[in-house]
Amino acid sequence: MTAPHATVDTAPPSLREMVRITVGLTVVCLLASIILGGFFLWTEPAKARNIAAREELLIRQLLGLPESATIREVRRYLLWRGPELEAFYLGDRRLLQLDASGDLIATAEVPAEIADSPGDGAKDAWVRERAAVDEDQEVRYVGRFFAGYDGERNAGYVIEGATIGFKTWIRFFLAVDADYGLRGIEVTEHEEDPGLGAEITEPYFKHQYSGRSFDDIAAIEVTKDPLPGEWRTALEALDGSDLDRWLQQHADLVAAHPDIHAITGATISSVAVTKGVKRALRNFRKRMDFVEAHL
């Protein structure tokens, strides 16, 4: 054993002292966890409310919903029951149970206290209970979407999607109208590099998806051509303004740029978002064909 500093006591601690140190550190850590646990229990409901409020605001902005409109959350679960795959859709009124080919197996009414419960815990537990699974089977939450209703009129959907970015998951919201056209995207969570992949949140990139029909998105590709200045100006003008009016004004520009211009130096992030958007929209339409009439 080397002693870099002569003044430091380098003698190994006695057994007694080692026990004291271990016990002391354990007690301190125990106290720390009690304090932190207490604060967590106190602050967690408020934090969950904040997140829910922020999501609701984002959904209203994306769909351009008025104050009076209501938003309904639909959560999706998957379950392997032996070799058979089953899907569950939990709306605010009904729980649907579907088999792998999309045929309805059963429905159940959702009790009001479950539909109105804050956070996700009570909902997930209720679905698990209804699914009546054996111990070795697991009901897995796999995603959710939101339906906006202006009175009884369907004002569109917001889908939560995720895609593998440069390093880890990029999570995003897709705003979709009743005809499955894409109104816009919003990246909610990502860890892309600042100045490169992180540009996916910038108006000039994310608005390239805005106002495209379902077929446009299905055919969309990523190009490495530089973003033309005129198109960039138009995309940046969309931020904070009305999509329908913007589409009227810039119809020819939108038609002239059917593809997504990749961010310079961040082709991987650009392709990842584009793939994620395409997949999320395609899957959403497929699923809605099965469940829309029942929810």
Next chain:
Amino acid sequence: MNTATTRPAPPVSELLMRGLFDENPVFRLALSLCPAVAVTTTVNNGLMLGVAVFVVQILSSVSASLIRHIIIPKIRVPIFVIIIAIWVSVMDMVLAAFYPMVYAQVGLYVKLIVAFAIIISRMELFAMKHPVMPSFWDGFGMGLGFLVAMLLTGAFRELLGSGSLFGYALVDFRPLLLVVLPAGGFFTIGLIMALFNWVDVKRGISVKDNYKGCHG
């Protein structure tokens, strides 16, 4: 390592003056410069980080002072780190729950407070040797000193770099981009340090006597 009270604590007024001027964490001790430079591009950001450090400093100093007789000297540093981590996590949770708008802006920096040299150095140098009340005032003074430093630096950089204060446009000129960049942050802190020295000279104190050196 003698952890008991060795000498009487200085009066409150001296503790406050120490934190604000004589041993100001940023301008005298040059501690925690990296986060200070990163955050102080606007007054508002500086203010919020300053308040967070102020609260964590007081809570940590008081906690360390409360348990100073039962801390095993050999493991006091890990215990200090745990104490700071507790209060930083508490700040983090409380901000996220009740001040989400503030949290969105400073959430990243609040977590960094765990590694702030100024907090652990006050626990080691002062709170371990003094009772709770003087430790409270020492934490109060040092935290306030850091807060004031953040405000001064932030105000200078926002005024010159963006021509505004607290986001309100004040002067209309082409802003000096350099001041907002990290290098400009160091220049700003250097200039204010020079101002502190100038004030000392005016007060008749030799700069050499007061200068405690850079602690990294």
